[in-house]
Amino acid sequence: MDYTLETTRKKDDLLRAVRSLQVKSENTLQKASPLLSYHQGLGMVNESHIHQLTEKTKDICHDLEDIKNLLCFRQNDLVQQIPNPDAHLYGGVYGIHCSLDGIVYVTSENGPWVHLLNRSGQSFQSLHCVEWNRRKEYFFPEDVTVTRSGLVAVTDMVNGAVRIFNPHSKFSKGKWMKIGKFDSPSGIAVDSMGRILVADYALGKVHLFAIDHAFKVLSVQTLSGLHGPRYISMVPDGGFAVSEECRDVKLFGSNHKMSGSISEKYGHQFGNPAGLCADSEGNLIVADEQQRKVFLFPPSGSPICLVSEGLRRPTGVACSVFGLLLVADAGENCVRVFRYRVKPSSMAENPRLAAENPALSPREMLS
Structure with missing residues (x-):
């Protein structure tokens, strides 16, 4: 495994980005779940916001899947x-x-x-x-x-x-x-x-x-x-x-x-x-x-x-x-x-x- 300074920095950046997504999603879920359990719990969220979030979530999930796959495989080895x-x-x-x-x-x-x-x-x-x-x-x-x-x-x-x-x-x-x-x-x-x-x-x-x-x-x-x-x-x-x-x-x-x-x-x-x-x-x-x-x-x-x-x-x-x-x-x-x-x-x-x-x-x- 390559432990050069550049490789270590790249690993650090990737781990920080993935961890940031994980923490943000967990915090949002904890706050949103109780509100959404009420009948009037949508607040100011409308159909457009839900659609945008759904599309962005799909893109993020696809990007994370690609990152996971790229981590698993080698090229020209x-x-x-x-x-x-x-x-x-x-x-x-x-x-x-x-x-x-x-x-x-x-x-x-x-x-x-x-x-x-x-x-x-x-x-x-x-x-x-x-x-x-x-x-x-x-x-x-x-x-x-x-x-x-x-x-x-x-x-x-x-x-x-x-x-x-x-x-x-x-x-x-x-x-x-x-x-x-x-x-x-x-x-x-x-x-x-x-x-x-x-x-x-x-x-x-x-x-x-x-x-x-x-x-x-x-x-x-x-x-x-x-x-x-x-x-x-x-x-x-x-x-x-x-x-x-x-x-x-x-x-x-x-x-x-x-x-x-x-x-x-x-x-x-x-x-x-x-x-x-x-x-x-x-x-x-x-x-x-x-x-x-x-x-x-x-x-x-x-x-x-x-x-x-x-x-x-x-x-x-x-x-x-x-x-x-x-x-x-x-x-x-x-x-x-x-x-x-x-x-x-x-x-x-x-x-x-x-x-x-x-x-x-x-x-x-x-x-």
Whole structure:
């Protein structure tokens, strides 16, 4: 923490301003409450005064909410840069997902691999994206996620399919299962019920469905009315968000009905929204590929720019359980790791996670 004279002065000024508002409001409430309890207790206060006070109160509350949010987050605090394991062979790093056990899944443009990275950024496993039919056929994953049962799911835009990898399979071949038939599947996510969500780019749709133990698609639901949906992310309230190419980020409630958009709710204008994710506190984080920035949209308050420099082409973003933000930068062909919170949420030791993921040592998981 910075204890320089200038920083101390700023803290003092902020504390004094907040304390002054608190004392004034408490004093006013104590004096006004008894008077307002009487039938004739309005005195000379008229409708205009009440309206003015209401509007000023809204502004002050909004400003205080913004100050609280700004106190919680950092900007451009780069802590690590992880090179793409396929940097010498394929295009830039593209899709990214961070599971609850801290493992990072990364895909590359035109690369037939899904790489698994531990918290230190080292690749400890690579899933070869190949389908064994009569002959060996490669496919190129667009985006990646992990189901509640630990299955790795990717979108295959070229072949119009979703591919599922079962890490528990005992066989060396045929681990990738091809399910569904889509026009141009792009982003992929898993909702709170364990269903898979797929953004269908060309058709402007989002498909929701479940899969059984035999990888059979069940209970398909399709939502339409989107324009070039690219990435999709769940939010803690049970809804989800979808980024539209060169347009906006649409918001859906837990009932799967569109509830609005980022531009409507926050008055924010994107260049080209790409990857998005939500942290445990309900903050939605979006990478703007055109503006080369990453923005955070809190449940209440104004947007915050988390990353404003150093990015060339941010495509995907993911939040880790360790309070870090991972940004897939296709332009630099790397994953940039940022500390975006002033006080990151701590992750309690979980013996089950350590047992299920030997690639992560206890020190790596808890440091």
